Amino acid sequence: MKEQNVSKAYAKALIELGKESKVDVAQELTTLSEVINKSADLETLLFLDVFTVEEKIDVMTKVFEKMTLSSVVKSFVYFLIQEKRIGLFPLIFKEVIVIDDHEKGFLRGTIEGSEDQVSDEFKSKLISYLKENAGIEAQLEYVKNEKITAGFKVTVEDLQLDASLDNQLEKFKETVLNN
Structure with a gap:
């Protein structure tokens, strides 16, 4: 630190x-x-x-x-x-x-997923989503992550959008165990 x-x-x-x-x-x-x-x-x-x-x-x-x-x-x-x-x-x-x-008005971030690469169209949709919903102008780079079974995880600075199957299963497990 x-x-x-x-x-x-x-x-x-x-x-x-x-x-x-x-x-x-x-x-x-x-x-x-x-x-x-x-x-x-x-x-x-x-x-x-x-x-x-x-x-x-x-x-x-x-x-x-x-x-x-x-x-x-x-x-x-x-x-x-x-x-x-x-x-x-x-x-x-x-x-x-x-x-x-x-200072230039944009942030760098990563898209993580299990695939070898993502399409430019998918990247563009994510960039548009971040701009419209979070007010973030982001430049995203794709990184393959073997720990993600399916879906994607997007990280820009301290904002993280986790749409991975692993995250959804973990949330479901918590819901079942806590009820």
Whole structure:
């Protein structure tokens, strides 16, 4: 919980610095995150305490030379490395994306189900439903969940719509046992 609170504070500060400098921090962090995720060696270097701060900074300097990133983002990454908090980068990145999405007027969410994929028409209907009934402009991504027997579960922030067979059976069981 503490790490999440710290990550939110860093994310808010970084977003504000980005606004002052007219930098799209969310976009730059997305680009940086993609680069980090593509290289197992870079992930190991950054997130394991095997390497020194100096080694991490040297490698990141070389990485930054090949990227077009603002001084705000570069300085922030160097700061996290120096303070030995680079391990928070994935959480901070997630929080920055959430804040950015809120400011742009939409939220990200997931549709979970047992099928391999859902149709675009189904996704559109869910997005329309959320907009009309909950006032939420959502961007939904489908995730297959082996624990769901049939039906779907939609999660957007703290809103959860559970139309899975498992949930309905659980509610039925509670009704029978409590009467």
